[in-house]
Amino acid sequence: DAGVIQSPRHEVTEMGQEVTLRCKPISGHNSLFWYRQTMMRGLELLIYFNNNVPIDDSGMPEDRFSAKMPNASFSTLKIQPSEPRDSAVYFCASSQNQPQHFGDGTRLSIL
Amino acid sequence: SQQGEEDPQALSIQEGENATMNCSYKTSINNLQWYRQNSGRGLVHLILIRSNEREKHSGRLRVTLDTSKKSSSLLITASRAADTASYFCATGPPGYSGGGADGLTFGKGTHLIIQP
Numbered sequence: 001d002a003g004v005i006q007s008p009r010h011e012v013t014e015m016g017q018e019v020t021l022r023c024k025p026i027s028g029h030n031s032l033f034w035y036r037q038t039m040m041r042g043l044e045l046l047i048y049f050n051n052n053v054p055i056d057d058s059g060m061p062e063d064r065f066s067a068k069m070p071n072a073s074f075s076t077l078k079i080q081p082s083e084p085r086d087s088a089v090y091f092c093a094s095s096q097n098q099p100q101h102f103g104d105g106t107r108l109s110i111l
Numbered sequence: 112s113q114q115g116e117e118d119p120q121a122l123s124i125q126e127g128e129n130a131t132m133n134c135s136y137k138t139s140i141n142n143l144q145w146y147r148q149n150s151g152r153g154l155v156h157l158i159l160i161r162s163n164e165r166e167k168h169s170g171r172l173r174v175t176l177d178t179s180k181k182s183s184s185l186l187i188t189a190s191r192a193a194d195t196a197s198y199f200c201a202t203g204p205p206g207y208s209g210g211g212a213d214g215l216t217f218g219k220g221t222h223l224i225i226q227p
Contacts, residue, residue, distance in 0.1 A: 033214050033215075035217075042217060042218065042219040042220070043219075045214035045215065055213075056214060059214070093154075099144055099156035100154075100156065100215065102154045102155070103153050104153045105152075105153055
């Protein structure tokens with residue numbers, strides 16, 4: 001079975017640019033989560049959706065961050081404008097009455 | 112703030128030895144989970160222990176939970192080189208049933224190195 005699919009795997013861009021990260025959850029899962037991982041802060045929950053509806057976005061660091069889930073098979077996390085401190089690995093995870101299943105992440109570098 | 116804090120931050124042992132990692136948390140929980148992360152990969156769920164359980168086994172893994180001390184331990188027996196990874200404990204908010212409907216709070220992990 002296909003796991004959670006994230007794209008791109010790596011992204012390098014200059015500060016001020018818009019960045020869009022994409023996630024395809026496991027089919028049939030009704031919860032989707034976005035996390036960010038850095039050496040300093042570890043793994044942080046940014047936002048999560050249940051049945052495509054955002055439930056808790058209190059972890060989103062600033063208004064520069066936004067996330068959408070237009071349907072059950074796709075979600076995006078957008079940063080506009082990007083800043084060097086946004087550099088991190090961003091993970092998407094999904095679940096359906098089971099523990100969370102993670103994608104392999106997007107490694108984002110903002111120069 | 113981090114709910115779970117793993118101890119030690121790093122652990123290096125010889126293949127075949129047992130590895131023990133500890134996790135402490137701050138608030139009431141419904142369950143506690145352990146995840147593994149290999150370098151450059153996403154987290155993989157290992158085991159979930161509910162607040163009314165004291166010990167749980169899965170293959171070479173043994174997890175204990177002491178709710179009075181707000182702590183958990185993960186024991187990996189007969190370690191293998193393939194066990195080299197970072198290990199994280201994670202908790203959901205009170206009332207979280209493990210059904211996946213709430214986000215998790217992770218500790219910063221224990222980096223385990225198994226030397227051949």
